[in-house]
C-alpha cells in the first residue's frame with residue numbers, strides 16, 4: 001500500500017508502527033490534506049503548505065498514529081502561539097493537580113519535580129509557590145521565556161533518553177516527572193519513555209495526561225487529530241509501551257480535560273507496592289468497547305462523515321434563514337474541523353480568541369479572520385459555534401452577554417447541539 005512517501009521538505013514518512021514496527025496498512029481517520037493547525041496566517045496573499053493528515057491503526061498492536069508525519073521542527077517553532085496560561089480552566093486544572101500531588105506524595109524542598117513540555121510554566125509555578133525545586137523542559141523558546149519570568153527554570157530542548165541522562169548528571173534526577181499532553185507530540189515514543197525511565201529516581205513517580213482514545217472514538221472527537229498529534233492512546237497500548245521500558249502503571253484517573261483525558265501514574269517496575277484497581281477496570285472497559293478489535297477502528301470513518309454532514313446541515317439552514325454565525329476558539333481542533341468540513345468565511349464570519357498573538361491573523365487553510373472576544377459586541381452574531389468544545393462551560397460563562405441580543409451557543413460534536 002502506498003503510504004504517501006513524500007519528498008516535500010519537512011515531511012517524514014514512517015510506514016512502520018512506532019511501537020511494534022509492523023507495517024501500517026489499516027486506515028483509522030483520513031482527513032485529506034490540511035495545513036499545520038497552529039500555523040496562523042498573517043498574510044493572506046501568501047501561500048500555505050498543506051500536508052496529508054491520515055491516522056492509521058496498527059493491526060498488530062492497535063497503536064493509533066499518523067502515517068506520514070511533519071517533522072517537529074516545522075511545527076514547534078519559536079513563534080509557536082500556544083500559551084497554556086491563556087486558559088483559566090487549564091491553569092486551575094494544574095493548580096488542583098499540584099495540591100493533590102503534594103498531599104498524596106509529600107513533595108518538599110528536598111524533592112525535584114521535572115515537567116516535560118512545561119510550556120509557559122503554568123503548572124510548575126504552583127510547585128515553586130510551595131518551595132519545591134522544579135525544572136521545565138520545553139522546545140519552544142517563546143513560552144520558555146514566559147516560564148522563566150514566572151520563576152520556572154526551563155531548558156529549551158526536546159526531551160528524550162540523551163537529554164535525560166545529561167540532566168541526571170547535572171543533578172536533576174526526579175522524584176516526580178510530569179508530562180501533560182506531550183506523549184502524543186513525540187514521534188520516537190521509545191526514546192521518550194526511555195528518557196522517563198532514565199531521569200526517574202528509584203522511588204519516583206511519573207504522571208502523564210493525554211486524551212483518551214476511547215473518548216475520541218465514542219464522542220467522535222476526530223478534530224483532535226492534527227499534525228502535531230502523532231499518536232492517540234488507550235491504556236491497553238500505553239501500558240505495553242511503558243512495560244517495554246521497565247515502567248509499570250499503578251493508577252489511572254479519568255479527567256474531563258480535552259474532551260476526556262487520562263492521567264496515568266507510573267513507577268519503576270518490580271516494586272512490591274499495591275496497584276490501584278483502576279488500571280485493571282479501565283482496561284476491561286476498553287476491551288468491552290472493542291479497543292482490542294480491528295473493526296472498532298475501521299468503523300470510525302463513518303462517524304467522521306456523519307459529523308461533517310450534521311454540521312454542514314446546521315450551517316446551511318442557518319445561512320438560508322439569514323442568520324450570522326461566528327465561532328469561538330482559534331485552536332488546532334477548529335483548524336482540523338473546518339478544513340475537513342470545507343467551512344470558510346462563507347459560513348463563519350470570524351473566530352474569537354482571547355490570545356492576542358492570534359488576533360489579527362487568520363485560521364490556517366480556511367482563512368477565517370481571528371478577533372478578540374469584544375468583536376462580538378459590535379457584530380452581534382446569532383450563533384457562536386464553540387470550536388474549543390472542551391472549554392464550553394468556561395466560554396458560555398465568559399460570553400454569556402451574547403444572550404442579550406438573542407445570540408445562542410452551538411457545540412459541533414458529537415452532534416450539533418444548540419445550547420438553550
Ligand SMILES: [Zn+2]
Pocket residue numbers: 017018019020021022058059060061062063
Ligand atoms: Zn504496532
